[in-house]
Amino acid sequence: MCPRSAIGTEASSGSWLADPLHRAWLNTEAWRQLDFFRASLRPDGGFDVLNHDGTPRCGGPQELHTTTRLVHAYALGQAFGDTGASAIIDAGMGFLWRAHRDGEHGGYSWSVQDGAAADGSKLAYGHVFVLLAAASAAQVGHPDADRLVADVSRVIDSHFWDEARGLLRDEFRRDWQPFSTYRGMNANMHGAEAMLAAYEATGNPVFLARAGRILDFFLRRIAPAHGWRLPEHYTESWQVDPDYSGNPMFRPAGTTPGHSFELGRLILQHWDLSGRPPGDAVEIARQLVDRALADAWLPDGGFAYTLDTKGGVAIADRYWWPVTEAIGAMATLLKLDPRAADEAWYRRLWTFADARLIDHARGGWFPEIDAAGAPVERQFFGKPDIYHSLQATLLPLLRGASRALEELSGKAAAETARKPAPSAH
Template identity: 35%
Template sequence: MGKYELDSAENREFLLGLRDNLLSFGHRFPSPGGGSYYLGDDGTPWTDRPRETWITSRMCHVYSMGAMLGHEGSGALAAAALKGLMGELHDHENGGWYAGLTAENQVLPNKACYAHAFVILAGSSAMLAGISGGKKLLEDALRIYDKYFWDEKLGLSVDTWNTQFTELDSYRGLNANMHTVEAFLAAADATGDEKYRVRAGRIIDHVLGWARDNDWRIPEHYLSDWTPDLECNKEKPDDQFKPYGATPGHGIEWARLITQWAVSSFGQPDDETDAIGVTSKAIPEGKFTDYIEAAECLYNRAISDAWNADGAPGICYTTGWDGKPIVHDRMHWTLAEAINTSAVLYRVTWNDKYLNDYAAFMEYLDTYVVDHVNGSWFHQLDRNNKLLTTVWPGKSDIYHALQATLIPYNAKVGVSIAKAIELGD
């Protein structure tokens, strides 16, 4: 059991091995222009697929952290991805970033908030890692995001523009806003500009309002006036980015981001010995407590609905509004977030439930999700934990998995992971 127990020497060694495996697995991602190839089952680039901005940004982020961690070759790999973001994937005429380029170098249409949030994350990490051009990338990404995606009046982000930034789609969504919270927290930590942390809190307050009204199952999709669209994609329930119903993995991920934001906003340490940003093992009264309790509600609702919910281990991809599984597939990113959030909630609440959850997730990871032959993690399994490729063929990138080897041992819960690496333990 020690191998799966948080803070055990065996678990630290296990995650260190996974981390090194993941960073080695992704080495072949860069195209000649720097855009990230989609990686296949054994890490071979699938050169016939588009080179997308969101994947390239994720690779810039993870290899920037790899450089700070001393993984050989990571600095050059981060620089290659940054080259792609500043070069072939950047729209020099209209500003911002293309969704991607086809194998024939044709532009994929539209400008997505989701991708631009990841460019902010990439720029933040590259700047902290000292990658040449990282600071400029971050400055450009924040400027474009502030101009086109952030709605200051509402305190939320819009979703999709056309390529020329002249027509805004009517769809509004929380997936992009969730990664915006991640990006804003990273930008605040990297630059010291606290307005981005404040913005993250405004998004979080909206999300918690919707979640409370829906028994802690977060509506994902909205009309242009931010009315929840609970029936969106009912005919395509396993959509890659806009699945129907509740997405337990997002409830789990929101719980971690809310905890990070709350600790950084309300739980600053009083002295250098307070590593996690909480002054004692007793959670303080007031707003901080309210946000941590809300994060626990989101996490526990998602785990109750989706973990081991259908007779086999694993977390179901989606549920209906009654909490019953709809898409039973297990996605690797959902497990990664469960690993992260259980560890983070334990470090803030000291509730052994989260410690036990973490151990269960670790055992499941080792048994079913880690590819012990070809490396990395299987991205999609069916309800019987057999490999499935209908939504996520291959192993596109290493972002979620790599973060799950780092966040559980981030001693500074309120600090974004790249900044925490820079600061050291």
């Protein structure tokens, strides 16, 4: 664990967001992550998932969310001042176009290996991450970004976007034949995230409007009807499917409080990008975030992965990503509607992350810990990606709730230049 004062000034009566020591600590942690995950890049332009020590886990197919999240993360890194980020961005953008992109049927294969599709399924979850990667690359001026935004937008329009409902369909075979009637919140949530980034990158109001429709359905219709706990799984007609249980990583049964943190931040970002009109966006964000904090925070710290429909703990496993998303949500609330409880939670979350999740010896974050707080490999192997934890360090450094890349590359760039780690005082 880092010296306590390296995280922030405990005695400060103000917010850690304005504390120079905390901001310097965030800066250093962001650089440590960017440096750690550079080893993901292979000589052939593909990416490996990393072991805990940072060595590549060689072999196996490359999944679409690995490629896209690295592009997005290093676009953030380039805006942050990382002049070496272009190697990752260039490789990822090239790999998306020549390897994941299906030249015969269109769209992007879920996983590829040895130059061919290992799993040719076309998933909304993967395609919205292609849009996120393309939008982030566009914001840092990558020459192939506009082409990728246009291509994946056409695919989403043609196959995934249901205009009548204002939501995304989930999954198809390689030739675009549907293989299930499943509908889910996760792909739609990340769809809203990607559409907000695409709006920031292009100024196209369609992206902002579609993100708003997704958020309206889940946060203004579904959430209030379910005690501000968000069901994950739905039928083809968008009725809650309470008995569904699928892939334990992507589609566990019950509710996932980490997604409430993400959606709480996203509705605030949408509100901000929309000009902060009068309305209920801040109150909705608070309802979601407060409910998830109350339900899921465990006695020894960290969040239960899933809950049942009444808020009881279903899967108590503690993963890194809900903590990172809660940090992002609390940082955004502190900027837009600060309260004393927000500051207390923000400090509690970073203190826990520093003590249990951040690998201070080697870099990166441990993705899961056991009941005693020790790293384990049950659901996740190695350190799967930089996406969640890098955003947790960068979002608090921004002045507002949106325009992240623009701001990082502007006034904030001087503050986020590489600096030595802060020392205790």
